[in-house]
Amino acid sequence: MKHEPIPRPAGDTRDHLIVIGNGMAGCRAVEELLARDPARYRVTIFGAEPLVNYNRIMLSPVLAGEKTFDEIVINGRDWYDGNGITLVSGDPIIAIDRDARTVTARSGIVMGYDRLLIATGSDPFIIPVPGKDLPGVISFRDMKDVEHMLAAANRGGSAVVIGGGLLGLEAAHGLSLRGMKVTVLHIMPTLMERQLDEAAGWLLKTALEARGQTILTGADTAAIVGEHHVEAVHLKDGTVIPADLVVMAVGIRPSVALAREAGLDVGRGIRVDDHMVTSDPAVLAVGECVEHDGQVYGLVAPLWDMCRALADGLTDAPSGYRPAATSTKLKVAGLDVFSAGDFSGGDGAEDIVLRDASRGIYKRLVVKDDRIVGAVLYGDTADGGWYFDLLRRGDSVAAIRDALIFGQAFASGGGVADPKAAVAALSDTAEICGCNGVTKGQIVSCIAKGAHSLDTVRATCKASASCGSCTGLVETLLALTLGDEVEAGPKTMCKCTSFGHDDVRREIVAQGMRSIPEVMQRLHWSTPDGCSSCRPALNYYLLCALPGEYVDDQQSRFVNERLHANIQKDGTYSVVPRMWGGLTSPKELRAIADVVEKFDAPMVKVTGGQRLDIFGIRKEDLPAVWADLNAAGMVSGHAYGKSLRTVKTCVGSEWCRFGTQDSTGLGVRIERATWGSWMPHKFKIAVSGCPRNCAEATIKDFGIVCVDSGYELHVGGNGGIKVRVTDLLCKVATEAEAMEMCAAFIQLYREEARYLERTAPWIERVGLAYVQSRLLPDVQARADLAARFVYSQSFSQDDPWAARVAGAEREHHAPMARFQPVGEMA
Amino acid sequence: MIGEWLDIGWADEIPVRGSRTVRVEGGDDIAVFRTGEGKVFALLDRCPHKHGRLSQGIVHGGAVACPLHNWRISLSTGEALGEDKGCTPVVPVKVSGGRVLICRASTLKAAA
Incomplete structure (x- = not known):
């Protein structure tokens, strides 16, 4: 396209290059250009900020008080003057006319160009929540924001930083150093998830918390509130955090509005070729505002590479920008x-x-x-x-x-x-296990005295028994000392760790660990986020150790426990509503019949545990099914979980001519007390009203057989592949004693059995005598166990179905998108 | 105009170390996964073993464990890992500006 020549200053025949943006990329591009051919272009730079070119990355040290503004200036006035560059600062460009090849600034200046360089950088992303425009809500992008923060810090009070990425954490650090009480809200589960994996993110969080900041991950902001000025931030989970200052640092977006209005090709950023030329050959773009080959950049190294390619192109020596690993x-x-x-x-x-x-x-x-x-x-x-x-x-x-x-x-x-040779060369006084202060000599002598496995070494001299990081060294010492005679140790939990279940559990409690990433870090997991064996186990161990405090990790649960239904081989689910003690009513039966018809369930079956199982329910229908069952007063039957399944009863003394006690009533009361509890494995209970044992109590995890003089309590039975009949734990006289013993036994099993170990193999491993010794002689110890169970239950008896019906975790059920191919099937 | 890619939603709608599905009428669902490090992958929602719904499995590292029999399937290649043998079709996927895009042709194949 032809265009009219642009009026130039008298005598200056050079092409006029206008740069929009006085930031890092724009000025660097000019520097690169000057280095190649200082006389080639007449340069004018427009900047929105009323400042010279400074290093934006260094705003954090300015905020933290480590540097002054003058120290972060890259190019001062003398640079502009010395190179004949016209700087128009504090006057942003508001329009580009590509036909006339002119730009218009806010002040009304219209200026013609031969080549135009857009280096507008990026804009902070403002999350669209109510209150985002209140005074006291700022971003962290330029010097003006820093001045706002410094003024707020002088007044003191509380600051909330939304965003746990680099920028947010820098802002939080600076504000914290300047005396504000700082809370960081991060929507993702770990900090800086784009730069760090989960383990490193957890370490960072722990370190920042130790410095007095409050870090809330998984925190979704609902609203910012305040009358004339920000007063608090409300989270979607109902938490309210007071705030005198809110810094939004959730991310940046390429600043493309000007380019888009000028009709340039814009995707996520302004699209450029390898030479930083936009869809208009006279217009170039560089920096965070561009999109090159589908990518946008926010790091400084690629920007410098872009500036070099741009200057090469502008001086007729095109090289082309190639993205490099960063x-x-x-x-x-x-x-x-x-x-x-x-x-x-x-x-x-x-x-x-x-x-x-x-x-x-x-x-x-x-x-x-x-x-x-x-x-x-x-x-x-x-x-x-x-x-x-x-x-x-x-x-x-x-x-x-x-x-x-x-x-x-x-x-x-x-x-x-050679790691083996290196260990062999260590002196006898070299410390191998730092946690327990054990030297090589002590370990070797311990091996010589008969500790021929990792486990026995750990048990005798404690080497590698704490954090486990020296496990490899101890194993090498075993191999060096014994050759082939090393005995294989106990089975480790999985391939991700050298520890067994009992070690992991003991350390979780001893070290007061609070999250899965923390366990993986402290116990030296060899994988970044575990596997499908260890994650559910760790989730259970933490849940058991920290009732009411530990936040269950849904992604570490098997599908049945995540969806509160049983997956079937065709991908549909079966649903079992709870029927207390196996009792039901016309209302419940009607509701079940209605659900079966309404959702076209192909089968209903009476289960072995005296429940009704509705088959063939689709995942997306589950919340609606539960809503109908909830309406009739029924809750989840947990027929899917490593949890209390059912309490099976016979009709007992109320109806049966042989019945000795109210077995039905006792079964209902036990189920009311124990439902909802998570266990190492599934757990079944039965109560029979007489020794004829119609409820089959002697093949249950906990079985009660009523007799004239009281209650026989049986433990450790199961049906299944290998049937095991229960052992008699003891006999008690009253229903209250039976209930307490049941609670204490369950808690002992919860605290000491390994994940996925049912009561039968657990009791065979530890012995009935051990279980009896923990439950029978010491009345106080038993009462303590029962009390811990009751405490834990106070947090676990929420109907998971009701929460889902109310809309919790909707994403578990609804597909993300649907597609119906149209007319393309031929 | 019909593009090469189908936009199915925001990446952060997929739980970390979790999965969502895309329903394709007349065919198998597509399972879209997000790993612990935020990478997005897509596979046909069908284990090569007994056709379990991979979208319901536990995601760990770059693999998912099938909920039916705990086969581990690579998210990037669809191949069964370890001793098991079998392969689930991979659906090319990319994330652009936070949006998840899946390959149109593969999606249509899922319906065929």
């Missing part, structure tokens, strides 16, 4: 974190994980085909550069793999290290 090395609130490449694992990728719980260090390398493809480091990032170098060059690490995780100094020192 790494992030950051200091968040004084804590070192590093990540690079792809650390999401995936096929053929292997993890090498080093966790040093006592020093707060976590290192994870992702290796694929003998090459590093990703790295996450926390606490000690000294080797980040070396790993990133290996990653970028694609060097094979096969030769140094065993020592790789220990860093460059170790891996390349003295050729390839």
